[in-house]
Amino acid sequence: MLFEDVPADVRVVLPFAPDFITLRRIGHTVVLTSEDNTLIYMAPTLSDLAVIKRHLPGSPDIAARLRITTPFALDEFLLSSHEAALVDRAIRMVEMTSSEHSARVVATGTQGMVIGFVASSSLFMAVLNPALLCQLLHFVFSIFFSACILVRLLARINIGAVRVPPWRTLPSSGSLGYSVLVALYHEADVVPQLVNAMKELNWPRSKLQVLFLCEEDDSETIAALQAEMFPAGFRIIRIPSSGPRTKPKALNYGLQLAKGDYVVVYDAEDRPHPEQLQEAWWHFAKGGATLGCLQAPLILANGHVGWLTRLFAFEYAAHFGGVLPWLARNRLVLSLGGSSNHFRRSCLEAVGGWDPFNVTEDAELGTRLARCGFQVDMLSTPTIEDAPVGLGVWLRQRTRWLKGWMQTWLVEMRRPIRLVNQLGIPRFTVYQLLSIGMIVSALLYPLMLVFVANSAFYFTFADMAAMRPNLFIIDLLNxxxxxxxxxxxxxxxxxxxxxxxxxxxxxxxxxxxxxxxAWRALWQLHATPFLWEKKPHQPSTTAPSAPGCALDKFGP
Structure with a gap:
C-alpha cells in the first residue's frame, strides 16, 4: 500500500460525471492509467484505516492497486476531473429544478404581447383622451406609491415590538458542518481583511469550510489568497471562465462542493459578527425544517465619509432594521440582501440554488423560497460593510439591483395564477404592491415632481381652471x-x-x-439584461464601534 499524490495523466472511472454532487463527501476514486491499469486512490479516515487493516490482507489484488493520498490532493483531483460537469450544472441548476424560474429569457412571448398591448393602448388613449389617461395612470400608480409608504409606517410602528429570543452558544461536541461561500473577482486588495474576518468566525474549526470562489483568470486575487496563512478547511476554488460570469453562477459552483449542513454567503468586503454562525445555528435548530433561510442585517461602517454614504447607510438602516424584520415577522415574501444569507443546505438545493442569469439573485431567491413553502427570518448579529463612495460606483450598483428586481418580477409573473396559489392571496397582494411600487415609484418620481411644480405654477401665476387640483393634491401628499x-x-x-x-x-x-x-436599469433590461456591473471593494479604513451593535437592535 503506497502513499502518493494522484497523477495528472490518469482518467477517472469512478465516480461518474452524473454523480459529481458526491464529490463533497466521497473519500476515494478509481482511475485508469495510461497502461490500462486500474488504481484506487483513497483518503481514509481513522475508521477506514481500521477496516483496511482488517480486510486488506485477504485481498491481495486490491492491496496491489490501493494508493493512499491526502484529502486535499484527492479533492483537487476530483474537482479538476469533473470541472466541466460542475460548471454546466452551476449554469443550469435552476432550470433543472424548474425552468420557469430562470431569467435566461427576459420576457416570454405572452408577456411581450401583454406589454405591447398595454403600451399601444396607452398611446391610443393619449391621442383620444389624454386627460382621462392622465387621471387613470395617476390613480393606478398612486396605489403602488402609497403602498410603499404604508409599509414604511407599519414597519416603523413594529420596530422593537418583538424582542429577539435569547440564544445559546453551540456545544463543542456534536456540532454540524457550516460552509462559507465567498465569490471573488478582482478583490486582491481586500483579501487580508476578508481572510481575517473569516478566521474570527466562532465555529469549531473541524466543522467549518470556507470556499473562496475565484474566476480562474483572476490571477491577482488568487495570488493574494495564496499568500495568506489558511487554517484547515479554507480553500481556493478556481471557476472555469464561461458565461454568464456572475456571482450566482460562482455560488452554484461552490454549492456543489459545500460539505456543511448549513451554508452562508458573504461578500469580499464583509466583516460578519463572530457569533453570527452560532446564532443562525440556534434559530435553525429551533425553527424546524421549513425554516430555509436567515438574513443577517447589513450595517454600513463608512456613513460619515460624505453625504452619499450617509444616505446609503440611512437607507440600509431603514431596510434591514425596519422593512425586512416587518416582512419576516408577518411571514410575507422577503427579498434577501446580497450577503449574509444563511441557508439550510437541503432547502437551498431543493429550490435549485441561485439563478445565474438574474443580476439580483438574492431578491429572486427569497421569492422562490417563499413559493416553495420555506420560511425566511432575520438574525440580530449583523455584518459590517462599506457603502460605495463614488457616485459612478453607486449608480452602477443601484442600476444592477433595480434591473434584477425587474427581472425577478417578470420571472415570477410568468404564471400569475400559480404564484397566487403558492403564496396565497394576502402574500401575493403585498408582494405585488411592494415589487411594482418600488419600480414604479423609482421611475415616476421625477414626473410627479414635474407635475406638482407645474400645478403649483398654474395655481400661483396662471389660470386655476387649467390645473387639476385633485391630482395635484394626490401627488403632493405622496x-x-x-x-x-x-x-x-x-x-x-x-x-x-x-x-x-x-x-x-x-x-x-x-x-x-x-x-x-431605474431608467438606466430599464434600458439595460432591454439591451444588456445579463450585464453584471460589479462594485469594486477597498479595505475598510473605518473601525466601527463594534462589529455587531446591540444584539436585539435589528431583531425580528
Whole structure:
C-alpha cells in the first residue's frame, strides 16, 4: 500500500460525471492509467484505516492497486476531473429544478404581447383622451406609491415590538458542518481583511469550510489568497471562465462542493459578527425544517465619509432594521440582501440554488423560497460593510439591483395564477404592491415632481381652471408622506443614534439618483439584461464601534 499524490495523466472511472454532487463527501476514486491499469486512490479516515487493516490482507489484488493520498490532493483531483460537469450544472441548476424560474429569457412571448398591448393602448388613449389617461395612470400608480409608504409606517410602528429570543452558544461536541461561500473577482486588495474576518468566525474549526470562489483568470486575487496563512478547511476554488460570469453562477459552483449542513454567503468586503454562525445555528435548530433561510442585517461602517454614504447607510438602516424584520415577522415574501444569507443546505438545493442569469439573485431567491413553502427570518448579529463612495460606483450598483428586481418580477409573473396559489392571496397582494411600487415609484418620481411644480405654477401665476387640483393634491401628499415615512423609519431603526450630518434635505436628491438608476436599469433590461456591473471593494479604513451593535437592535 503506497502513499502518493494522484497523477495528472490518469482518467477517472469512478465516480461518474452524473454523480459529481458526491464529490463533497466521497473519500476515494478509481482511475485508469495510461497502461490500462486500474488504481484506487483513497483518503481514509481513522475508521477506514481500521477496516483496511482488517480486510486488506485477504485481498491481495486490491492491496496491489490501493494508493493512499491526502484529502486535499484527492479533492483537487476530483474537482479538476469533473470541472466541466460542475460548471454546466452551476449554469443550469435552476432550470433543472424548474425552468420557469430562470431569467435566461427576459420576457416570454405572452408577456411581450401583454406589454405591447398595454403600451399601444396607452398611446391610443393619449391621442383620444389624454386627460382621462392622465387621471387613470395617476390613480393606478398612486396605489403602488402609497403602498410603499404604508409599509414604511407599519414597519416603523413594529420596530422593537418583538424582542429577539435569547440564544445559546453551540456545544463543542456534536456540532454540524457550516460552509462559507465567498465569490471573488478582482478583490486582491481586500483579501487580508476578508481572510481575517473569516478566521474570527466562532465555529469549531473541524466543522467549518470556507470556499473562496475565484474566476480562474483572476490571477491577482488568487495570488493574494495564496499568500495568506489558511487554517484547515479554507480553500481556493478556481471557476472555469464561461458565461454568464456572475456571482450566482460562482455560488452554484461552490454549492456543489459545500460539505456543511448549513451554508452562508458573504461578500469580499464583509466583516460578519463572530457569533453570527452560532446564532443562525440556534434559530435553525429551533425553527424546524421549513425554516430555509436567515438574513443577517447589513450595517454600513463608512456613513460619515460624505453625504452619499450617509444616505446609503440611512437607507440600509431603514431596510434591514425596519422593512425586512416587518416582512419576516408577518411571514410575507422577503427579498434577501446580497450577503449574509444563511441557508439550510437541503432547502437551498431543493429550490435549485441561485439563478445565474438574474443580476439580483438574492431578491429572486427569497421569492422562490417563499413559493416553495420555506420560511425566511432575520438574525440580530449583523455584518459590517462599506457603502460605495463614488457616485459612478453607486449608480452602477443601484442600476444592477433595480434591473434584477425587474427581472425577478417578470420571472415570477410568468404564471400569475400559480404564484397566487403558492403564496396565497394576502402574500401575493403585498408582494405585488411592494415589487411594482418600488419600480414604479423609482421611475415616476421625477414626473410627479414635474407635475406638482407645474400645478403649483398654474395655481400661483396662471389660470386655476387649467390645473387639476385633485391630482395635484394626490401627488403632493405622496411625495411629502414618502419623504416623512422614509425619514421616520430610518430614525426609528437607528434607535437614537445620530447621523454624521443632515438627512432630510438630501432625500429629494437621493431619490432623483435612484430614479436615474431605474431608467438606466430599464434600458439595460432591454439591451444588456445579463450585464453584471460589479462594485469594486477597498479595505475598510473605518473601525466601527463594534462589529455587531446591540444584539436585539435589528431583531425580528
Amino acid at each position: 411625495i411629502l408622506t414618502g419623504y416623512v415615512s422614509f425619514h421616520a423609519l430610518g430614525r426609528r431603526a437607528l434607535d437614537g443614534e445620530k447621523t454624521p450630518g443632515p438627512v432630510p434635505l438630501w432625500i429629494p436628491i437621493y431619490w432623483f439618483m435612484i430614479s436615474a438608476a
